[in-house]
């Protein structure tokens with residue numbers, strides 16, 4: 144198992160958000176977690192990334208317990224998060240924004256160059272715009288930049304927090320195609336989304352998170368055909 148989240152309970156102050164969440168991801172899988180606003184999706188990703196410390200439960204990555212590690216150490220272990228808020232540095236060039244994701248390589252030029260080449264290959268638009276200030280990019284391009292930057296550390300597990308949020312349908316399709324391509328190139332993917340139909344037609348397996356609890360899990364195909372999922376998440 145590449146990632147094992149075991150009965151995790153996460154809080155903000157006294158307010159409990161995750162109530163014993165468990166999930167497992169094998170190397171090479173593409174897994175999605177679906178849930179409505181406030182279900183705890185971002186909190187779950189932050190807990191795995193070490194940005195929120197679970198009060199109970201455990202997170203294991205590649206057989207090692209990581210939940211007490213600081214966030215930068217977790218990146219070194221091979222997990223990156225493309226965050227929901229898409230924070231970029233608007234006054235810096237696209238190229239410099241990408242380079243910021245490569246700090247784990249400690250300045251080793253050949254590793255940085257290899258990752259830049261990969262990022263430009265996945266996102267040709269970022270290559271075209273490399274000298275442009277990142278703040279001038281469109282919403283979809285900024286999302287691409289955030290994903291590209293997350294890949295600069297060459298992660299084993301890429302976590303994506305609602306990459307489709309606020310983007311036009313055609314741009315969403317493009318983003319999902321690219322995520323699929325990243326997965327094909329052998330990165331394990333954990334995707335959190337409200338867009339259930341796109342996610343379940345792209346991922347291999349899924350979990351449904353409601354009020355901080357996993358209420359359903361299974362192969363994406365089964366979830367697509369599940370009556371409850373159809374009603375609550377697919378609007379069918």
Ligand SMILES: Nc1ncnc2c1ncn2[C@@H]1O[C@H](COP(=O)(O)OP(=O)(O)OP(=O)(O)O)[C@@H](O)[C@H]1O
Nearest residue numbers: 155160178179180181182183184185186187227337
């Ligand atoms: N920093 C924080 N301090 C206190 N409460 C928070 C904090 N961040 C989130 N919450 C609360 O935790 C709950 C879960 O939030 P979370 O962001 O994990 O949900 P989500 O599923 O990602 O929602 P969305 O789809 O809107 O992004 C919400 O009720 C939210 O108000």
Ligand SMILES: [Mg+2]
Nearest residue numbers: 184185186227
């Ligand atoms: Mg969220």
